[in-house]
Amino acid sequence: MPKKKKNTLFEKLSSRFHILLVNEKTLEKKKLFSSSTSSLLVSLLFAFILLLSTSFLVIYFTPLKEYFRGYTSVELRENSIENALKLDSLETLYIMQSRYINALKDLLAGNISFEDLNQDSIRIQNNAIELELIKPNEEDSLLRAIVEEEDKYNAFDILGERFTTVLFPPVSGGLSSGFDLENKHYGVDIVMPQNSPVHSISEGTVVFSEWTSETGYVIIIEHLNGLTSIYKHNSSLVKSQGERVETGEIIAFTGNTGELTTGPHLHFELWYQGEPVDPQSYIEF
Numbered sequence: 001m002p003k004k005k006k007n008t009l010f011e012k013l014s015s016r017f018h019i020l021l022v023n024e025k026t027l028e029k030k031k032l033f034s035s036s037t038s039s040l041l042v043s044l045l046f047a048f049i050l051l052l053s054t055s056f057l058v059i060y061f062t063p064l065k066e067y068f069r070g071y072t073s074v075e076l077r078e079n080s081i082e083n084a085l086k087l088d089s090l091e092t093l094y095i096m097q098s099r100y101i102n103a104l105k106d107l108l109a110g111n112i113s114f115e116d117l118n119q120d121s122i123r124i125q126n127n128a129i130e131l132e133l134i135k136p137n138e139e140d141s142l143l144r145a146i147v148e149e150e151d152k153y154n155a156f157d158i159l160g161e162r163f164t165t166v167l168f169p170p171v172s173g174g175l176s177s178g179f180d181l182e183n184k185h186y187g188v189d190i191v192m193p194q195n196s197p198v199h200s201i202s203e204g205t206v207v208f209s210e211w212t213s214e215t216g217y218v219i220i221i222e223h224l225n226g227l228t229s230i231y232k233h234n235s236s237l238v239k240s241q242g243e244r245v246e247t248g249e250i251i252a253f254t255g256n257t258g259e260l261t262t263g264p265h266l267h268f269e270l271w272y273q274g275e276p277v278d279p280q281s282y283i284e285f
Contacts, residue, residue, distance in 0.1 A: 097222070100274065101207045104220060104228070167201040167283050168248045170231060171266050175285060179278040186276035187230065187269030190285055194235060194264045198252040200245040201229050201270075201283065209241045215267065216257025221245060230269035233261045 015037055021030045035043075170190075177189040200221055207228075208220035215232040219239060222228050235255025245251055256264045270279040279285075 097207075101220075101222075104230075105208060166247075168199055169283050169285055170199050170201055170229070170268050171196060171254065172285060173266075175280075176265060179276075179280065181276065186271075187232075187267050188279050188285070190266045190268060192254040192264060192266055194255060196254040196266075197250045198231055198234060198254055198266060200247060200249050200251050202227070203244070203246050204229075206239045206241050206243045206245060206251070209237050209239055212258065214258050214260045216255065216261065217252065219252050221251070226273040228271040230267075230271065232267040232269075233258050233265060 016034060018034045022028070023030075171192050173190045173192045173196075175188055176191045177185065179185065179188055198219075202221075202223045204221040204223035204227075206219060207222045208218065210218065212218050217234040217237050218230065218232045219234065219237050220228060220230050231252055233255055234252040235257060237252045239245055239251045254264055254266045261267075268279055270277050270282065
């Protein structure tokens with residue numbers, strides 16, 4: 001029996017094949033496609049290159065490239081850097097504010113003295129972080145106009161710096177004790193009936209709202225420009241730590257709580273950048 005001759009590579013590539021459709025009933029054959037092996041391989045290679053090139057162009061010239069590592073857009077990189085810087089600044093601010101608030105808590109609890117509170121390690125320096133003033137909205141402007149007519153607000157200077165912020169009186173009553181820095185009385189005492197509403201002097205964030213043994217229910221609000229207001233001896237507190245408050249909003253009710261009290265009143269303190277200031281110089285009670 002003669003040996004079957006092997007086809008060479010050229011013969012294999014040049015050989016043709018047909019794809020036929022056969023009618024099942026009539027067995028009629030219809031040629032659908034006819035090509036050589038080499039032509040088919042060239043066509044497949046061309047289709048692969050075309051597909052690869054099209055995919056590359058689509059990815060490179062469209063936003064899809066941002067989903068691939070190493071192809072982040074310049075704008076996206078700039079936004080990422082800017083957000084990272086903002087996050088770092090916020091983290092620094094949070095650390096500084098936390099130290100300041102913890103120091104105020106220790107001062108209220110009697111763990112440290114006022115002299116300790118003024119140490120540079122917990123004081124917020126003037127050039128550390130600059131906070132932009134929030135532009136007054138329409139309601140603030142209307143409220144300011146009404147109160148200016150009634151002469152209940154004051155525009156004031158603190159430590160030589162001019163502020164356009166106006167302060168709302170926390171309560172309206174008679175003073176039984178004034179500000180006395182030498183005797184470490186860092187605020188004023190306003191005699192008030194039990195459970196009278198206490199108002200926030202300005203918009204801000206509640207940083208302390210708890211009970212202390214000496215001063216009862218205490219609430220501390222941090223405002224813009226390094227200004228902090230403290231309200232002591234309340235019968236109850238309306239706002240909790242972390243809440244935002246608006247100017248004139250009720251935050252507590254006066255009382256007679258704590259060991260260092262002789263009757264229903266509000267002990268009110270005003271602090272500027274870690275130092276107490278006389279509230280009577282800036283608020284008309």
